[in-house]
Amino acid sequence: MTLTLAHGVETPKLAARSTAEGQISVRDLAVRHGSNPVVFSGVSFHIERGETVALIGANGAGKSTLLKCCLGLMAPANGEVRMSGQPIGGLGTGALRRLRGTVGFVAQRHNLVVRLSVLSNVLHGTLAANPGPGAWLHALASSTQRERAMEALERVGLAHLALKRADQLSGGQSQRVAIARALVGGPRFIFADEPAASLDPAAGEEVMQVFMRVARDTRTTLVFTTHNLDHALTYAERVLGLYERRLALDAPAVSLQTGGLRDLYN
Numbered sequence: 044m045t046l047t048l049a050h051g052v053e054t055p056k057l058a059a060r061s062t063a064e065g066q067i068s069v070r071d072l073a074v075r076h077g078s079n080p081v082v083f084s085g086v087s088f089h090i091e092r093g094e095t096v097a098l099i100g101a102n103g104a105g106k107s108t109l110l111k112c113c114l115g116l117m118a119p120a121n122g123e124v125r126m127s128g129q130p131i132g133g134l135g136t137g138a139l140r141r142l143r144g145t146v147g148f149v150a151q152r153h154n155l156v157v158r159l160s161v162l163s164n165v166l167h168g169t170l171a172a173n174p175g176p177g178a179w180l181h182a183l184a185s186s187t188q189r190e191r192a193m194e195a196l197e198r199v200g201l202a203h204l205a206l207k208r209a210d211q212l213s214g215g216q217s218q219r220v221a222i223a224r225a226l227v228g229g230p231r232f233i234f235a236d237e238p239a240a241s242l243d244p245a246a247g248e249e250v251m252q253v254f255m256r257v258a259r260d261t262r263t264t265l266v267f268t269t270h271n272l273d274h275a276l277t278y279a280e281r282v283l284g285l286y287e288r289r290l291a292l293d294a295p296a297v298s299l300q301t302g303g304l305r306d307l308y309n
């Protein structure tokens with residue numbers, strides 16, 4: 044292995060809530076599913092607000108598991124995750140729900156409700172904060188909700204398609220609507236799990252460009268997983284790599300080349 048060793052492994056300081064907003068601090072994390080062996084252990088890193096980070100590693104390395112830990116969907120076997128300075132292990136149900144409300148999630152498949160309009164689909168992103176019919180049908184949404192949804196669609200360049208049915212969109216357009224849905228609640232973080240994996244190369248590039256622009260313009264912390272090493276190096280400022288149950292790589296994207304990253308897949 045000729046990988047850059049993980050660095051920046053520091054215990055997060057107890058910063059005031061406002062300054063820690065948008066940060067992710069992971070310290071000495073170990074996770075297992077049930078009674079299985081640990082997926083990884085000793086994982087530590089700190090992500091600043093507004094950073095764009097690619098999480099890479101072979102199938103089964105634990106990328107999705109790591110995202111789930113950051114969302115408090117899995118309790119670690121060891122270590123701690125802090126989101127915006129809050130140790131998520133210590134949060135009650137309500138506080139955890141509020142914290143999850145600050146994370147916009149984009150999956151590999153967009154999961155749009157295809158029979159509804161693009162605008163209604165984006166409004167679904169407000170469901171946690173505004174449960175009610177306005178989060179399902181754009182005709183029933185308040186003008187504020189609709190304005191926010193239209194702003195989110197403008198950010199992904201699809202405002203002109205707001206009233207189109209979602210089943211009339213291309214795969215790339217659908218994924219951009221999913222990004223708008225993730226943005227509409229004004230998240231501090233965006234987590235994207237292989238967001239371009241089901242798209243053709245051109246649509247994949249377009250979606251990654253949208254992510255990058257949105258993260259930069261809104262200073263949202265972006266963490267995406269990918270098997271596309273060119274995407275990792277082009278669209279992230281920093282690359283984290285899981286290999287053999289540990290964090291084997293933590294380096295600025297500009298210091299890396301795709302050839303060196305292939306060691307993570309041996």
Ligand SMILES: Nc1ncnc2c1ncn2[C@@H]1O[C@H](COP(=O)(O)OP(=O)(O)OP(=O)(O)O)[C@@H](O)[C@H]1O
Nearest residue numbers: 076077079082100101102103104105106107108109
């Ligand atoms: N619900 C589960 N129950 C038991 N084991 C699981 C569960 N989910 C994932 N695993 C196991 O945990 C390990 C890590 O899986 P994970 O999905 O996090 O990897 P990944 O890096 O995201 O993989 P991929 O690139 O294939 O999506 C794998 O060995 C997987 O089989």
